[in-house]
Amino acid sequence: xxxxxxxxxxxKKLMTSEKTSSQxxxxxxxxxxxxxxxxxxxxxxxxxxxxxxxxxxIGMVLIGLxxxxxxxxxxxxxxxxxxxxxxxxxxxxxxxxxxxxITPVHLLVxxxxxxxxxxxxxxxxKAEALSGWVKLTLYLFWFALSARVxxxxxxxxxxxxxxxxxxxxxxxxxxxxxxxxxxxxxTWNDPESELAEATRAYSYLGNPNLLAGYLLSAISLSIxxxxxxxxxxxxxxxxxxxxxxTYCLYATDSRGxxxxxxxxxxxxxxxxxxxxxxxxxxFWRVWLLPLVFTFFAGLLLAAITFVEPLRLRVMSIxxxxxxxxxxxxxxxxxxxxxxxxxxxxxxIGPGHSAFNAIYPLYQRPNYTALSAYSIYLEHLVEMGIVGxxxxxxxxxxxxxxxxQKITRLRxxxxxxxxxxxxxxxxxxxxLTHGLVDTVWYRPEIQTLxxxxxxxxxxxxxxxxxxxxxxx
Numbered sequence: 001x002x003x004x005x006x007x008x009x010x011x012k013k014l015m016t017s018e019k020t021s022s023q024x025x026x027x028x029x030x031x032x033x034x035x036x037x038x039x040x041x042x043x044x045x046x047x048x049x050x051x052x053x054x055x056x057x058i059g060m061v062l063i064g065l066x067x068x069x070x071x072x073x074x075x076x077x078x079x080x081x082x083x084x085x086x087x088x089x090x091x092x093x094x095x096x097x098x099x100x101x102i103t104p105v106h107l108l109v110x111x112x113x114x115x116x117x118x119x120x121x122x123x124x125x126k127a128e129a130l131s132g133w134v135k136l137t138l139y140l141f142w143f144a145l146s147a148r149v150x151x152x153x154x155x156x157x158x159x160x161x162x163x164x165x166x167x168x169x170x171x172x173x174x175x176x177x178x179x180x181x182x183x184x185x186x187t188w189n190d191p192e193s194e195l196a197e198a199t200r201a202y203s204y205l206g207n208p209n210l211l212a213g214y215l216l217s218a219i220s221l222s223i224x225x226x227x228x229x230x231x232x233x234x235x236x237x238x239x240x241x242x243x244x245x246t247y248c249l250y251a252t253d254s255r256g257x258x259x260x261x262x263x264x265x266x267x268x269x270x271x272x273x274x275x276x277x278x279x280x281x282x283f284w285r286v287w288l289l290p291l292v293f294t295f296f297a298g299l300l301l302a303a304i305t306f307v308e309p310l311r312l313r314v315m316s317i318x319x320x321x322x323x324x325x326x327x328x329x330x331x332x333x334x335x336x337x338x339x340x341x342x343x344x345x346x347x348i349g350p351g352h353s354a355f356n357a358i359y360p361l362y363q364r365p366n367y368t369a370l371s372a373y374s375i376y377l378e379h380l381v382e383m384g385i386v387g388x389x390x391x392x393x394x395x396x397x398x399x400x401x402x403x404q405k406i407t408r409l410r411x412x413x414x415x416x417x418x419x420x421x422x423x424x425x426x427x428x429x430x431l432t433h434g435l436v437d438t439v440w441y442r443p444e445i446q447t448l449x450x451x452x453x454x455x456x457x458x459x460x461x462x463x464x465x466x467x468x469x470x471x
Contacts, residue, residue, distance in 0.1 A: 055092055059149040060159060062088060066142070067163050067451075070444045071170055071204050071214065078443045079138065086141035092148070101148055103460035105401055105453065108394040113140055115387045116350045123349030125357040132351010132382070139446050146454035153416065156458065157228075160221050160419070163448075164241045167218035171248035174203035174211060178251035189253075191324065195312050201251040205444060212257025213439040215249045216429040217448045220264055224422030228415045253309075255317055256436045262300075264429030271421045275410050329436065332369045333377065335362040340380045347384035352441065355381065371441065375434035378441070398427065398456055405459045416459075423455040 062085045070078050116136055123129035150156045178201045188208060189195050200208040218241060225238035249257055269292065277285055304311050321327040339348065339362050348358045352370055355378075359369060372378040379388040402424040409417030430449055434440045440449060 056149050056152055056155055059085075059088060059092070059145055060155045063142075063146055063149055063159055063451075064162050066447055067159070068166055070447055071166065075443050078447070079135070082138040082142055082447075085145045086138055089141055089145040089148070101151060101458075101460070103147075103401070103457045104397050105394075105457040105460070106144070106147070108390070108397045109140055109143060109453075112387075112390050112394055113137065115346075115383055115390045119346045119383045119387060120349050122346045123354060124343075125349060125354050128353035128357045129349020129351060131353045132349060136350050139450050142447060143450035143454050143457075146451050147457040150455055150458035156419065156455070159451075160225065161237075163451075164218055164222055164225065164237065167215060167245055168241055170203045170205070170211070171215065171218075171244045174201035174248040174251055175244065177201040177203065178248075193312065193316065193323070195253075195309060198253065198309065200253045201248060203248070207439070208252035209254045209256060209437050210439045210442055210444060212249050212252040212254035212260070213430065213433050213437070213442075213445045214448065215245045215252075216257070216260055216264055216433065217426040217452060218245045219249065219261065220268060220422045220426035220429065221419075223268060223425075224418040227418040253313055255313055256433045258313075259317075259435075260429040260433035263432035264425050267428045268421060268425040271406060271425070275406070275417065275421070328367065329373045331364050331367045332373050335359065335364060335367070335369075336372045336374075336377050336381055338362050340377070340384075343384060344380075345384040345386055347380065347382045347387060350382045371438040373438055374436060375431075375438055375440045378438055395431070398453060399424070401460070402456055405456070409459075420456060420459060423452040426452045427456075 062081065066078060066081050066085070069081070113136065116133055120126060120129045120133045150159065178199060181199050182201070184200065185202070185206060188200050189198055201211065202208045203211050205211045205214060222238045222241040222245065226235055226242070229235055229238055246261075249261060270289075273289060280288065304314050316323045316326070319326060321330060336359075339358060348354050355371060363369065372381050376388070379391050383390075402420055405420050406417050406424075409420065427449070430440060430445065430452075439445050
């Protein structure tokens with residue numbers, strides 16, 4: 001990576017201030033922490049271990065296995081890999097001399113886990129809630145391991161490249177389904193609509209909405225790769241991934257996925273504008289945003305007007321209960337609101353098993369559901385107002401953290417900042433999709449969600465004021 005020999009005095013002061021305040025905060029915490037005393041327990045053994053000289057690359061292998069296999073194998077096998085990753089992270093932590101890389105994002109994640117633990121204790125279905133808590137804990141270990149491994153720029157690039165290549169395999173098969181047709185595994189279209197017999201691509205994931213959620217991160221990171229990767233071959237792979245994944249997402253006919261893509265691209269362009277704003281001529285600083293958004297709004301309007309399948313799917317969003325999918329969600333939401341009303345503070349406990357145990361007591365006849373069909377309502381059901389507030393606090397922390405790092409990396413003119421832009425845009429896309437669906441909780445999406453959060457958190461220890469460099 002390039003080394004910058006000089007940094008402005010402002011950047012030096014900002015980096016030194018951040019490092020000093022962070023050290024002060026954590027020194028107070030670790031002074032009375034029993035858990036912190038366990039860190040370094042196996043450090044003498046690690047110093048003599050040949051294998052752990054390659055600690056981070058081995059972690060990247062475990063991460064790569066999850067990314068490579070999650071779309072193709074059962075959730076049970078993914079769970080086994082997550083258990084292996086959790087064990088490996090604990091081994092590394094116990095063999096470290098210091099607890100490195102802990103960020104405010106980590107602390108909010110820990111608080112989020114703590115609230116989920118309390119929710120289990122007060123759950124009316126403790127056994128089912130405990131099952132969901134175990135799964136959540138594995139995902140958070142996955143986050144911790146990913147945040148550690150992604151601190152390395154080379155491992156970060158390899159991990160993202162692997163994910164984009166896997167997404168290409170997924171998308172190519174999905175596009176093949178769109179072209180040649182494929183058996184629809186469920187009634188995904190309103191049987192009374194003109195699109196009742198239309199094909200919706202689902203590739204290897206078995207569900208078009210799940211496929212759409214999976215592709216959001218790939219689209220966002222492929223845009224970033226166009227800026228970060230340097231060779232024409234790398235940029236060609238990134239451009240191919242962007243075009244193929246975008247078309248495949250369109251082929252899913254997922255209305256939530258389409259809306260999420262609009263949100264993702266809007267945030268990405270706003271951050272892109274912020275990145276280049278100071279280098280733009282005065283005219284473009286004022287008019288670039290209005291002109292670009294007007295152009296894309298016109299392009300979208302023309303597509304809706306002249307592409308009939310697209311128009312019919314978009315119009316169904318505003319059909320209310322006349323569309324069967326809308327009606328189903330609204331009916332489930334009515335029951336979910338009653339569940340929230342009865343247990344408002346800590347909910348029923350995490351996981352779909354707890355939801356499946358309680359929801360039948362509230363469901364309307366013939367409206368069986370496996371989730372709340374909104375990740376925000378799901379949080380309120382599972383962890384109550386306390387857990388939902390903690391989740392919002394985590395999102396605010398992630399956003400603030402992203403803004404700090406994007407600003408810092410922009411001031412240093414480091415293209416790695418586009419990975420942060422790609423991560424936060426993907427997070428916004430998944431949160432937008434989560435307004436009307438809960439594929440966010442599936443392993444294929446949940447691992448990507450925490451990978452994006454880890455990508456953001458991995459930049460926190462990257463600024464080294466002594467070396468005036470990002471390592």
